[in-house]
Amino acid sequence: MSEPLHTVTTLPTERQTGCPFDPPAELIDARGHGPISRHTHLGGKPGWLITGYDLVRSVLADSRFSSRKELMNVVDFELPPAPPGEFLLMDEPQHSRYRKPLVGKFTARRMRLLTDRIEQITTACLDAMEGAGPSADLVTAFAKPIPTIIICELLGVPYEDRDSFQEQIDTFMSGGTSDEELIAAYTATQEYLAQLVAAKRANPTDDVLSELADSDLTDEELKGISLILLAAGFDTTANMLSLGTFALLRNPAQMAALRADPALIDQAVEELLRYLSVAKTFHRTALEDVEVGGRTITAGTTVVLSYNTANRDPERFPDPHRLDVHRQDGGHLAFGHGIHLCLGAQLARIEMRVAFSALLARFPTLRLAVPAEDVALRPETADIYGVKSLPVTWDV
Template sequence: MGESVYTLPAMPTARQAGCPFDPPKELVEAREHGPISRFVFPDGHEGWVVTGYDLLRSVLADSRFSSRKEFMRHHPLIDFGEIEVPPALPGEFLLMDDPQHSRYRKPLAGKFTVRRMRQLTERIEQVTAEHLDAMEKAGPPTDLVTAFAKPIPAIMICELLGVPYADRDSFQGDVEKFMDGETPDEELIAAYASVRTYLAELVAAKRADPTDDVLSDLIEGDLTDEELRGVSLILLAAGLDTTANMLALGTFALLRNPAQLAALRADPSLTEKAVEELLRYLTVGKTFMRTALEDVELGGQRVAAGSMVILSYNTANRDPERFSDPHVLDLRRQDGGHLAFGHGIHQCLGQQLARIEMRVAFAALVKRFPTLRLAVPAEEVVVRPETADVFGVKSLPVAWD
């Protein structure tokens, strides 16, 4: 066991020129050798990269693989040296295992059910229409990121949490800094501290004067102010960044696949499938990591206790053993079941909100602007680096007749 396995020479930091939607070629090549590859981290730690769909899904469901922050001692691009990684701060449940993880997630689960999110549809439609009206009034060209993709999910997560949308300039830029993969360390630390300070003030305000929102509901439980600040940070960052990048990058992908865009425009009932296919095809939350708590046999290899495993979600969602013609965007695809929202106990809490936001926004956008097109050559659209936590475009100049 473990004799013949491919070694990924380095973790890619960029995508192929002209292929912004495809996973880095190095990861695709690794998956072609098998669902698991060796990888030597910059500090010399011998770890693994999982690129196959079935194997990645199995890791996400396996409690022998930990999400705990203090076990993430190795970085795929940086040598940390002898730095000790501290445990997650109170409330930062994405970086915890059960039972600590469930303590935070359970009170939230009922706030993000399918039924509750569907009740928000009318409000999402209203917000979307308002931004399309503003785009139409201003006229082309416009940057779809700032005019459409960012504000819709930002308004919705702010309203859900009870964050005054008028305060968004106080935190949105800071959130983007610690998600974009390019911010210098000093600025990163300052941005993180700034958001936490803002959320501490918000929690105090909600405790003094609760309103009708998720954060005020959580205050009625047993979470401390510090825990509420951590939970709020996770929800705010995820709600602001992931859907915004899916809306912008998804529109870019549709504009580069005119036959698929025409099919969506001709048949609005295709919207739900279109959203699922865009989630699979783009997978903006690209990679996550786990640490083996004990020796585990994985894909025919012995993963030793303490070994770190990089999970390549976007490569798994392009696995030809799971999806036919995986590198093709097909809005009528029958083989669904992507991993864009993860799997297991850490599966994305806000996935139903994201789905409804995307269904409403994409349907309304293609209906309102039937001649929507890129306002610059596709090669000039600047994408986030592969080092960003969430992949996307920095801006998307568009025009219409």
């Protein structure tokens, strides 16, 4: 006879006070009862919550589970299909139609060639931060501009448009905004991308979007692809840089170890990705009856995949709730797994390696300028977790 099944009625919306880096306590508790729990979606639809590493990974690699937006059975009304080009919410063969032309543009080799440019941008941000110091909001001075400039240069967004574009992306990715604000920001972004695509068609330049424009992709498809790349390429890395710095500041022994041995940076980046898992949850819908963890997921049922608890699974990572820059247990799921593995993973890794290394070297006395409990966090409702601002100071 199988074990009694744990139930999580609704996904928690708050983290435990004093634990800004840990998943909500209810999710950790759910994992303690087993890797799969019953769950009720916000729309009252029955579903499942998967919190164990092995099960999350297996579902991500299983073609019997769909990413298609219109199949997500989570609300009491029918969802529309994803707009053209937004391939994160599509299955094969539509997914490959959009992803395949991009794969060669985001290889590890091509991303390594950007290292010098990333170092230049990072140095410029730190110069400006130091010149305006000895205090700063690390989010606006450091964490946001580095990935924003890089992804905008890659796609060919004009320099003068970057600030306004970043603001719009911020609005509809950060959570906590009204429906009206979210719709307005999304609409403005769509209008801007339409103009950008038209400009690349008319006058191509040396960038990824211009290369894509010289293909059979439609304007609507190019808009969707651009939105995915710009939003993911900016928002996730920006939050990893700011939340990652916060985590290091709250774990001074780990920060000291990284300063003492800069060669640890690769391990430290992977550990911060695992420990923080800023892309917290994703959904998949069963296309047929599928057995997962000894339970039958019936066709049409949507499951929630909890990346942050999977990356804290004690059966996969010893002492999982401890940040350890010496950890050598690879294989985290911060970038996902399977056909939807994050396209920009190598770019994000290089940005973090360069940025964290430079920040720690430039400011050996870096510390929080406010009590840790006063650092403003993004709500759990945000697609990507992080901090809204991170006031820091240093000795001069």
